Amino acid sequence: MSTNAPLPRTAVPLGITDPVEKARAELKAALFAIEEKSNIPQRVNRAADRGITRAREFHRRSPGAATAAAAGIALAVGTAVWGLVRLYTR
Numbered sequence: 001m002s003t004n005a006p007l008p009r010t011a012v013p014l015g016i017t018d019p020v021e022k023a024r025a026e027l028k029a030a031l032f033a034i035e036e037k038s039n040i041p042q043r044v045n046r047a048a049d050r051g052i053t054r055a056r057e058f059h060r061r062s063p064g065a066a067t068a069a070a071a072g073i074a075l076a077v078g079t080a081v082w083g084l085v086r087l088y089t090r
Helices: 019-038 040-061 063-089
Strands: none
Touching: 040 063
């Protein structure tokens, strides 16, 4: 059972018999894996995109609950900001 899914950049292709080519492929995959792990802005952007997608899906399924959740979050943020400003001004 073979799939035609593209190979991730961090994977080493199977079937490489030449040791030099295999070492190059492993090094290339390791460098891409290091880049993936160390690229924090890209990881944050992907997580934000996933969150936005989930929020839109939640709003599409139940708009009333999404509105209530948004109001609750706004109330919590407003209360936190008010509390911080009050602590700062005392």
